[in-house]
Amino acid sequence: xxxxxxxxxxxxxxxxxxxxxxxxxxxxxxxxxxxxxxxxxxxxxxxxxxxxxxxxxxxxxxxxxxxxxxxxxxxxxxxxxxxxxxxxxxxxxxxxxxxxxxxxxxxxxxxxxxxxxxxxxxxxxxxxxxxxxxxxxxxxxxxxxxxxxxxxxxxxxxxxxxxxxxxxxxxxxxxxxxxxxxxxxxxxxxxxxxxxxxxxxxxxxxxxxxxxxxxxxxxxxxxxxxxxxxxxxxxxxxxxxxxxxxxxxxxxxxxxxxxxxxxxxxxxxxxxxxxxxxxxxxxxxxxxxxxxxxxxxxxxxxxxxxxxxxxxxxx
Amino acid sequence: xxxxxxxxxxxxxxxxxxxxxxxxxxxxxxxxxxxxxxxxxxxxxxxxxxxxxxxxxxxxxxxxxxxxxxxxxxxxxxxxxxxxxxxxxxxxxxxxxxxxxxxxxxxxxxxxxxxxxxxxxxxxxxxxxxxxxxxxxxxxxxxxxxxxxxxxxxxxxxxxxxxxxxxxxxxxxxxxxxxxxxxxxxxxxxxxxxxxxxxxxxxxxxxxxxxxxxxxxxxxxxxxxxxxxxxxxxxxxxxxxxxxxxxxxxxxxxxxxxxxxxxxxxxxxxxxxxxxxxxxxxxxxxxxxxxxxxxxxxxxxxxxxxxxxxxxxxxxxxxxxxxxxxxxxxxxxxxxxxxxxxxxxxxxxxxxxxxxxxxxxxxxxxxxxxxxxxxxxxxxxxxxxxxxxxxxxxxxxxxxxxxxxxxxxxxxxxxxxxxxxxxxxxxxxxxxxxxxxxxxxxxxxxxxxxxxxxxxxxxxxxxxxxxxxxxxxxxxxxxxxxxxxxxxxxxxxxxxxxxxxxxxxxxxxxxxxxxxxxx
Numbered sequence: 001x002x003x004x005x006x007x008x009x010x011x012x013x014x015x016x017x018x019x020x021x022x023x024x025x026x027x028x029x030x031x032x033x034x035x036x037x038x039x040x041x042x043x044x045x046x047x048x049x050x051x052x053x054x055x056x057x058x059x060x061x062x063x064x065x066x067x068x069x070x071x072x073x074x075x076x077x078x079x080x081x082x083x084x085x086x087x088x089x090x091x092x093x094x095x096x097x098x099x100x101x102x103x104x105x106x107x108x109x110x111x112x113x114x115x116x117x118x119x120x121x122x123x124x125x126x127x128x129x130x131x132x133x134x135x136x137x138x139x140x141x142x143x144x145x146x147x148x149x150x151x152x153x154x155x156x157x158x159x160x161x162x163x164x165x166x167x168x169x170x171x172x173x174x175x176x177x178x179x180x181x182x183x184x185x186x187x188x189x190x191x192x193x194x195x196x197x198x199x200x201x202x203x204x205x206x207x208x209x210x211x212x213x214x215x216x217x218x219x220x221x222x223x224x225x226x227x228x229x230x231x232x233x234x235x236x237x238x239x240x241x242x243x244x245x246x247x248x249x250x251x252x253x254x255x256x257x258x259x260x261x262x263x264x265x266x267x268x269x270x271x272x273x274x275x276x277x278x279x280x281x282x283x284x285x286x287x288x289x290x291x292x293x294x295x296x297x298x299x300x301x302x303x304x305x306x307x308x309x310x311x312x313x314x315x
Numbered sequence: 316x317x318x319x320x321x322x323x324x325x326x327x328x329x330x331x332x333x334x335x336x337x338x339x340x341x342x343x344x345x346x347x348x349x350x351x352x353x354x355x356x357x358x359x360x361x362x363x364x365x366x367x368x369x370x371x372x373x374x375x376x377x378x379x380x381x382x383x384x385x386x387x388x389x390x391x392x393x394x395x396x397x398x399x400x401x402x403x404x405x406x407x408x409x410x411x412x413x414x415x416x417x418x419x420x421x422x423x424x425x426x427x428x429x430x431x432x433x434x435x436x437x438x439x440x441x442x443x444x445x446x447x448x449x450x451x452x453x454x455x456x457x458x459x460x461x462x463x464x465x466x467x468x469x470x471x472x473x474x475x476x477x478x479x480x481x482x483x484x485x486x487x488x489x490x491x492x493x494x495x496x497x498x499x500x501x502x503x504x505x506x507x508x509x510x511x512x513x514x515x516x517x518x519x520x521x522x523x524x525x526x527x528x529x530x531x532x533x534x535x536x537x538x539x540x541x542x543x544x545x546x547x548x549x550x551x552x553x554x555x556x557x558x559x560x561x562x563x564x565x566x567x568x569x570x571x572x573x574x575x576x577x578x579x580x581x582x583x584x585x586x587x588x589x590x591x592x593x594x595x596x597x598x599x600x601x602x603x604x605x606x607x608x609x610x611x612x613x614x615x616x617x618x619x620x621x622x623x624x625x626x627x628x629x630x631x632x633x634x635x636x637x638x639x640x641x642x643x644x645x646x647x648x649x650x651x652x653x654x655x656x657x658x659x660x661x662x663x664x665x666x667x668x669x670x671x672x673x674x675x676x677x678x679x680x681x682x683x684x685x686x687x688x689x690x691x692x693x694x695x696x697x698x699x700x701x702x703x704x705x706x707x708x709x710x711x712x713x714x715x716x717x718x719x720x721x722x723x724x725x726x727x728x729x730x731x732x733x734x735x736x737x738x739x740x741x742x743x744x745x746x747x748x749x750x751x752x753x754x755x756x757x758x759x760x761x762x763x764x765x766x767x768x769x770x771x772x773x774x775x776x777x778x779x780x781x782x783x784x785x786x787x788x789x790x791x792x793x794x795x796x797x798x799x800x801x802x803x804x805x806x807x808x809x810x811x812x813x814x815x816x817x818x819x820x821x822x823x824x825x826x827x828x829x830x831x832x833x834x
Contacts, residue, residue: 036718038363039371039449044755050447083363084522085501094522153558165558166550168524262550262559264523272361272523275686277718 008301012294017069019290020283024065027279033057034082034277055082057279068283078287079280081273088284091269096288098168099258099265101178103250105186110193111243117194118201118239123228125206133198140195145253149188149260156184166262185261189253193246200242204235237304244300248293352543354816354834356827357556359570361523361549366503367488368441368448373737374569376485376826378547381515381528382424382507383488386415386434389481391822393593393740399429399489399512410475410776417466421535423491424516425509431468435460436492438470446495450486452755454479475776481741485824514540514830523549541818541833560585560811566834567812567819569827573634573690579811588821589809591636593643594740595689595825599681599699599801600724600732600749604761607679608730612671614798618657619664620706621699623804630694634807640791641745643805648742648784653791657798664706676707682723682732685714689806689825692733699733699803727758735806740824742787743774749800762799 035051052058056067071077078088121133157165163184169177208214208231217227255267266285273282358374367379388398397403399421404413421429438460441448456479459471472479490510495503503510508517512535515528528545548565550556553572557579559565571579571587580587601608601617608614623637639657642649668674683696693714700710715723723729738744749756751771752763767790774786794800808825817833 033718033722036722044452047447047449085504086522091522150554153555158558158561161562164564165562166555167559167564259552260555262548262552262555264521268523275716276363 004301004305005298008298012298015294016287016290020069020287021065023283023286024061024068027277027282028061028064034279037276038083068280078284081278081281083272083276083278083281088281091281092266092284092288095264095266095269097170098263099251099254099267101171102182102185102189102257102263102265103247103254105179105182106189106193106250107243107247109186109190110197110246113190113194114197114243115201115239117198119205119228119232121198122202122205122209130202133202137195137199140191140198143191145188145192146256146260148191149184149257152184152188153261166260168263168265181263185254185257185263188260189250189257192253193250196246197239197243201235201239204238205231208232208235233307237308240300240303240307244296247296248289251289251292352541352834353546354542354544354567354829354832355546355548355565356829357548357550357559357565357568359549359551359553359556361551362526364504365507365517365520365526366500367486368450369504370486371449373485373825374827377829378526379488380484380513380826380828381545381830382511382513382517383490384512385483385487385489386417387480387483389484389739389741389824391820391824391828393823395480399434404470404480406778410477410778411472413470413472413480414463415468415470417468418535419466421512422533423510423512424531424533425491426533427491429489429491429512430465431462432465432492434468434489435462436494437487437489440490440495441487446500450482453482453486474772477775477778478739478741478743478747481739482744485739485826515545518544525549536830540830542829545829557811560813563813565813566816567810567827567829567832569810569825570689571809571811573632573809576634576809576811577632584814585811586814586816587809587811588819589634589807590821590823591643591645591805592737592740592808592825593646593805593823594738594744595806595808596638596641596643596736596738596745597635597690597692597695597803597806598641598734598736598745598749599803600729600734600756600759601799601801602727602730602759602761603799604727605730607671607673607677610671610673611797612667613673613677614801615657616664616667616671616706617703617708618798618801619660619667620708621702621803622659624659626695626698627804630698631690631806634809635690635695635804636807637804639802640794641749641800641802642742642787642791645805646742647780648787648791650788650791653788653795656792656795657802661705668706668708676709678709678711679703680711680713680730682713682715682720682729684720684734685716688717689735689737692735695803696733724756724759727761729759731801732759733803737825742783743771745800746771746790746794750794760799762797764793764797764799767793 033048033052035048039047039051056064068079071079080087081091084091117133121130124130153165156162163180167181169181171178214227214231217230254265255271258265258268259271270282270285273285360372360374362372362375362378364370365378365382367383370376370379384398386398386400387395387403389395399418400415401418402416404415406413417431423429438457440446441451441454442457456472456474456476457470458473461469463469488511494510498510505520506517514531514534516531518527518529520526525546525548530540530543550559556568557571557575560568561582576587579585601614603609618639623639627633627635627637636644638644638654640650640653681696683692696712700712703710720732720734724732736745748754749760750762751757751768770786770790770793774783777783777786808821808823810821810827812819815834819832822828
């Protein structure tokens with residue numbers, strides 16, 4: 001186990017270094033200077049040059065990268081936002097809990113409903129529930145999250161007045177108020193992944209139920225629920241891998257959802273950083289997304305290892 | 316049994332109702348800081364700063380104008396009136412010296428009395444190049460600020476330059492002597508508590524969410540403001556901004572979606588208002604140094620081929636006031652004859668094209684902005700493309716982000732660029748910035764005409780409106796003769812607000828003014 005974790009950590013460091021460099025090259029190669037955004041259309045070339053000099057933007061890109069990397073590794077310093085002047089770490093720590101709460105709730109919803117629908121459909125092949133699940137999956141995969149968000153705002157918030165149209169209340173404001181503000185964004189985010197996970201669970205479980213060991217177990221007279229439980233353990237690894245990937249992707253989709261629901265989260269901070277050419281904040285957030293993605297995959301590997309003895313013996 | 320089933324159903328229904336009850340509207344209020352005497356207004360974008368000397372966004376100027384004030388104010392109707400000064404300044408005969416007498420009842424939010432020393436300190440700070448104020452360039456003609464008495468201050472200018480008074484409201488503010496050194500620039504940028512004389516005291520900035528202010532209890536205009544707390548929320552998404560208003564989560568929104576504006580303002584509980592700005596122009600930067608725009612007749616052909624009235628009425632639903640010259644049709648300096656010269660007339664367009672170096676038409680790139688600002692210029696660009704095709708001009712539309720497009724215009728790398736340009740709303744700003752040399756957007760047109768420069772200098776030295784009208788009329792005639800800058804019209808400022816809001820007026824200068832608003 002230790003060797004697996006250590007090996008994955010090492011390869012993850014390589015991934016992070018590569019992502020950091022790619023980010024640097026991409027952000028610096030695009031047109032548009034942060035100075036123009038911060039100082040405005042009326043700024044003179046002299047003011048632009050002063051800004052770039054004081055923020056180190058006039059140095060070669062690789063020198064900037066080296067300096068940034070040294071600050072991050074040696075001092076844990078991600079720099080200061082060009083636009084607000086605040087520490088990038090402070091900016092991120094203010095908005096991370098917001099995004100995390102939405103993504104976690106969305107993930108929970110996707111996992112619970114995705115698995116439940118997938119299992120139910122797999123156990124009743126060709127039945128009404130199977131057909132409904134298939135139809136639901138097609139609809140879930142086809143509905144863009146931002147459109148669903150707008151529709152929910154229209155009917156749930158504006159017409160029925162059941163939930164607020166947007167915004168965010170932290171957990172400290174009370175559990176119910178907190179859930180009220182993140183429920184619609186989380187549902188909008190989860191619907192696509194419910195469909196994806198349900199389809200994968202259904203296909204994987206149906207495949208497992210066709211296995212010889214299932215036939216043998218049934219022939220030996222094992223209770224039906226026990227047979228399904230055995231099959232489910234074997235069907236889960238691809239679902240877990242997909243769920244881990246989905247968790248990472250949800251941070252990306254949250255970009256749109258937070259905009260629609262006016263949620264002051266990480267993704268909205270990222271969008272602002274892109275439009276305002278706030279390179280250091282942009283790097284910090286994308287770097288964090290990469291870390292989350294890598295960690296999610298690592299956790300998926302570890303869970304799969306626990307479920308599948310064959311993986312333990314090959315590791 | 317039936318009885319039991321019914322009870323079970325009731326029980327389930329009761330449970331569901333109980334669960335839903337926790338989601339009822341009353342609980343929505345917890346999520347939003349909107350109660351009692353709190354006025355909540357909404358901006359369509361995220362502000363970068365509150366500091367007026369570095370403010371770029373006209374919507375976000377409401378933040379600075381809540382905290383800071385100026386000697387004179389350019390008000391919501393476009394009228395210049397005294398604010399921290401007792402009256403309009405006394406101006407010397409050579410128009411180079413301005414003397415202001417200050418009000419003696421003004422205190423800063425930190426309790427300190429405002430004096431001429433504070434005014435001098437504020438301007439000295441703005442004008443010091445070392446402080447890198449983004450708006451310094453507008454005031455560099457001020458060579459010296461002198462304290463004549465505790466309540467009297469004198470400004471000396473290097474040359475006559477009347478417009479500087481009009482720029483104060485948007486780009487300047489008075490702060491206490493020594494405050495910049497004491498607190499630092501970041502303080503003015505993100506938490507300027509106590510350093511202004513305005514009706515609101517900075518309270519909190521929650522990034523990407525809202526900025527709040529509390530009532531200044533010692534405000535010199537007694538009885539104002541009428542609210543206890545002002546919350547300025549940032550909601551970039553149009554549909555969400557509207558949903559907040561319709562669900563009573565906020566009181567006033569800016570930049571309502573043009574397509575929906577007329578419908579929304581008639582909805583129950585909602586009021587809407589709109590008026591043309593005096594300084595928000597939909598401009599076409601025509602690069603006169605690049606073919607085919609290097610030919611005056613070609614430029615005139617383009618101008619005359621565009622039906623501005625239809626763009627205003629059909630494309631922008633009445634939220635664009637047509638004008639072909641750099642003056643709004645409701646401005647006192649507007650020259651209708653000059654406008655007619657460049658206005659829509661397809662026959663004249665064809666005549667001008669025939670007289671140009673490109674009688675058979677030409678191909679042209681128009682740069683347009685990706686992100687809508689006040690209006691979505693892409694809508695007008697498509698219409699312009701179709702209209703110019705009628706005279707044989709093929710238009711290629713190229714979409715760029717704001718920061719890229721403005722760089723193109725500043726460097727003169729474009730052929731033609733379409734953009735909403737927001738200015739303070741007085742007559743000289745757009746002319747000076749786009750049509751005279753050594754200005755930020757001089758290369759956007761590449762135009763340099765001594766006749767234009769002389770007329771503008773004469774306008775700077777004049778203070779009487781009748782004489783100014785004559786001078787600006789001549790400037791527009793010249794602009795109609797040379798067609799160095801394409802103008803499609805002047806945008807409307809518009810707002811939607813709840814019926815519970817009273818005494819709110821749409822500002823011709825776009826920025827919401829909420830000092831006198833009741834909720």
